[in-house]
Amino acid sequence: MTVHVNSDGLEVLYGASKAVKRKGGDMKSFGDLHEVRMTITGTEVTSADAPNDKKITIPSGAYIEEAILTVGATAFTSGGSATLDIGVMLDDNDGTFSTKDADGIDAAIGKATLAANARIACNGALINTVVTDGSNGLPMPISVAYGTAAFTAGVAELVIRYKLSHA
Numbered sequence: 001m002t003v004h005v006n007s008d009g010l011e012v013l014y015g016a017s018k019a020v021k022r023k024g025g026d027m028k029s030f031g032d033l034h035e036v037r038m039t040i041t042g043t044e045v046t047s048a049d050a051p052n053d054k055k056i057t058i059p060s061g062a063y064i065e066e067a068i069l070t071v072g073a074t075a076f077t078s079g080g081s082a083t084l085d086i087g088v089m090l091d092d093n094d095g096t097f098s099t100k101d102a103d104g105i106d107a108a109i110g111k112a113t114l115a116a117n118a119r120i121a122c123n124g125a126l127i128n129t130v131v132t133d134g135s136n137g138l139p140m141p142i143s144v145a146y147g148t149a150a151f152t153a154g155v156a157e158l159v160i161r162y163k164l165s166h167a
Helices: none
Strands: 002-005 011-014 024-030 033-041 062-071 083-091 097-110 119-121 129-131 140-147 151-153 155-163
Touching: 033 062, 033 140, 062 097, 097 140
Parallel strands: none
Antiparallel strands: 002 011, 024 033, 033 155, 062 119, 062 129, 062 155, 083 097, 083 140
8 A cells, every 4th residue: 555645734545445443533612612532542552752643633723721531441551660641743744743742731640640430630731822833734643652661551531622712
């Protein structure tokens, strides 16, 4: 299969390809308040800052009001002292991504905090701020990474609420 990224960042696939199941997306809108949801699976989190799903994004210029991480019935586990960072990446408009703020949604959430049914109010530097992609204005993918050790289990849902206009 061949993948080509056209001038507006859209991927064009050639050959035999299958649809990719998304881990979330823009779910709700209430006036100018929007909500994006994303599933985070512990065993899929890598050590390098990377988009969890490059199609789950926050628009450039969005004011992030809050982010809530809710762990499901399966707690996050690890053979070490794993931590979870949640941040934002920049779309380089060529199929690659660079880091905007690796832990701007929340930094170093400890394994013990990621217990079953835990509800975590994220408090990273990007909460209650306007987030912009100063170079090309493209939507910014949400990123996750682990620190110290890999996760061996765990599933959580991240909900980010943002406004497109902030007075």
